[in-house]
Amino acid sequence: SQELEQSPQSLIVQEGKNLTINCTSSKTLYGLYWYKQKYGEGLIFLMMLQKGGEEKSHEKITAKLDEKKQQSSLHITASQPSHAGIYLCGASDITGSARQLTFGSGTQLTVLP
Template identity: 55%
Template sequence: QQPVQSPQAVILREGEDAVINCSSSKALYSVHWYRQKHGEAPVFLMILLKGGEQKGHEKISASFNVKKQQSSLYLTASQLSYSGTYFCGTAYMDTGRRALTFGSGTRLQVQP
């Protein structure tokens, strides 16, 4: 079952903040976040393994709420380089840690 990402797309000005959400209908083992720029491969940003865990990567951080089966990605003071499509990948408790099911992606565009 594919996780649901929202919003589908967002346009920001440099310096603005954004939140991307990822929701699952199944119990989660972990949540991965990737960014893919046009014509390139997805690049790993971070993984969240424990409930309530928050990870940071430069000005990009994420949280994981196990009870709600949700994760959110926070982009602070966005830069032009943040533009791309963000995917959450979820691993489920019943299928083990290796199998990732990706959401449909959130296209982020940062404008000057």
């Protein structure tokens, strides 16, 4: 079965700083989904990557997929307190669809004002 390892497990940054979260898969990535979760709430879908080398951005968050490394990275530029939360990556099966996702254990991000 596929396993996803996220690093770091937790991260504390000063407001305005850039940061990167990584998600590494034990198997080939066919589709990678990034979510954000505030404590005690549901997951908010951020973006989905499917092709090697693909890069997507939403506001100050950019995600990339490195197919060869079986890895995706999530980069936040000029972090704000509103970025705080748990970031989870989810990998699809060979179809690349969202039908079945395997999730990493998450990265807890704290942004200090």
